[in-house]
Amino acid sequence: MSVESYMQSVGQQARTASRAMARAETEQKNKALLAMAEAVASKRDELMQANEEDLQRGRSNGLDAAMLDRLALTPARIDNMIEGLRQVASLPDPVGEISDMAYRPSGIQIGKMRVPLGVIGIIYESRPNVTMEAASLCLKSGNAAILRGGSEAIASNQALAACIRHGLQVAGLPAEAVQVIETTDRAAVGYLITMPEFVDVIVPRGGKGLIERISREARVPVIKHLDGICHVYIDSEADLTKAINIAINAKTHRYGTCNTMETLLVDGMVADVVLPQLAERYHELGVELRGCSRTCAILGDIQAATEEDWSTEYLAPVLAIRIVDGLDQAMDHINTYSSQHTDAIVTENYSKARRFLREVDSSSVMVNASTRFADGFEYGLGAEIGISTDKIHARGPVGLEGLTSQKYIVLGDGQIRR
Template sequence: MSKLTTNTAATEENQFSEVRAKATLAKKSAGAMNRLTTAQKNKALLAMAEALVSHTEELIAANSDDLQRGRELGTSESLLDRLKLTEERIGAIAEGLRQIAELPDPVGDMLEQIERPNGLRIEKIRVPLGVIGIIYEARPNVTVDAAGLCLKTGNPVVLRGGSAALASNRKIIEVLQQALDTTAVPREALQLIEDSDRASVNEMLTLNGLLDVIIPRGGRSLIQNVVQNATVPVIETGAGVCHTYLDATADTQMAEAITLNAKVQRPSVCNSMETLLVHADFAQAHLTSLAERFRDAGVELRGCARTRALVPWAVTATEEDYGTEYNDYIMNVKVVDHLDEALEHIARYGTLHSECIVTEDKAHAERFLQEVDAAAVYHNASTRFTDGFEFGFGAEIGISTQKLHARGPMGLPALTSTKYRVYGTGQIRE
């Protein structure tokens, strides 16, 4: 039961483990990282971008080892495609680093200034968060992206990617560390865990004192493992059972455009729609034809009884279906009698990610935006916009689905903490 016991045992066992050794190196670099100027960090980001491009051939060679091992293991084509590096993709990844260099540096920003009656002057300043652990799956672009975002915010990073991308990640980190050697950024700030055993993930989760935060990026089981087992603070990301509610007064064309976009523009991502809620009046008038559009787009519909009365080819939705994040060409449809029923359904099955109402009724829109508890709530726009780039942040480290620290798309400020600097002239407390 006690994680304390587990943690202490782990500490003793793994005194010289790869994870502990690398996290210790990262931690030791935190002071130097905190002292870097914005110019020094940007120069390092550009050097990293340049190095990736100039080592394209080596990167592709390392990546082809991963791809070959993947094929031998029978990995699906879609996963192999995510894993694959090409000259064009490496160029795009490098360009991502250059864009991070262009973004304003949040570190050092003064968020508050307080003058107290006793003369104390208090400043609240943004500072780096500390050592960030990132646990993710088989996309080598995440390795570079996460490294860039953490470096820009002065945070050392310990990366633990999926074993399927190990050869690629190893080469990427080698290239990036070499690039850092020509800059003011210590190479120790960039660490890759190569141990592909699951135990290395679990060791990271309880590395309190060395890691300041862990951010999981990936599928549900990866995220659940982190949330359930970490004693290090976690920023939970990703799971999204998103709804769109078509109110009685929804504009027909808008309803169709928004729901199709939310479902099929990219079904595999967390901000895509899983369940369509439809007011009975709108359903009566338009659901049959709307359903046709989804069928044309290759979407399987799972409906309630009232949906099936209007769309006989839809299969019956189960209780479990309403709680499922399909990330696929499948969608639940439920007819409701009023806004309250839609709100109740979302409160029950939603994952606090992104929820939308399509309506011409302003009072209904305001109630929906006020009462739905989610990171992002939409009136008359696709839930697919929940994204750091779409929100104008210029970057995204993930989409937080928790309420602490950061909620929704996380840009650079989500990778910072704060510190109070207090200037006195000898004040003591009475």
């Protein structure tokens, strides 16, 4: 069978399964999730073995240490996977929720019902735990899923697919509700993103290159997250203790995450006071600083930032710093260079906080909190399939609700239009 006809048949089966999933009862979906968790627990050895196969192939193909680390299924990661499945089972079911029912002058009663999107295609790289995460969120939100993980993880993903199928079967749900692509042929991705008749939305997870390519070539809507160039702006009326704590936490809590601060903006009125204290802390923590000319004048021995620094997602212990004069300059900088992921202001001034919240056009806008909070778990979504930097459908952390939409429902008593 050609890759094209394989993908067509996967798509067709997903579309059919999506109908059954849309009407599946909450109890049934939870049963499937818990059975998957049990299957993972009882097949721990097989999973580790399959993963070892992937790791050996990876080593002989010369994968680097970071890639091998992401590929590895450790006992702790398997525990997390089991725990994750149980957590998703315990989340409220968003499907079927009815809201805003109201009567109209015509006598009809109108409102909205939350419904699954249908078939979701997830394209990701070599982390096998994403397979289970994506499967569980699509399943709980009543969608069918087509999962395409990195070819490096093919054996691990197929072993996980067996656990998923087992769970679906135990609950009496169609085995095609979650399909893990069996071919490592790269052409499969091309077909997956160009089948609007079978796939309703694509969620790519991975590097910027992958996501840009998919967005460019997709013929179905994409919920995407490009980069996270996040800012913290320390206002002239900031509480400086809060400012320092937040600026340190937003940069150094973790370096490789998309909600890590990459550029610090400091109001000229407080730069003299706050920057030397911050520089000392960053220095202790091993963070390299790159500053605008005014920052360099205050801090002396740091590298000058270039235009490129303002639009770089370092994902590393490097921080760009710019001194600005007031809120408007800070927001101009943010609206120019931010990737519209997460931006924060530190201020005690009510009106400036209010303006920042309204005027900064990012998926998460914060006052006096670390950008590191931009996360589905921290926001109380219970889980997250990704963080959207798009503007339509879903912005920010995407949980179960982001995998659904709302249709209109109309209840009448024989009404006709006059």
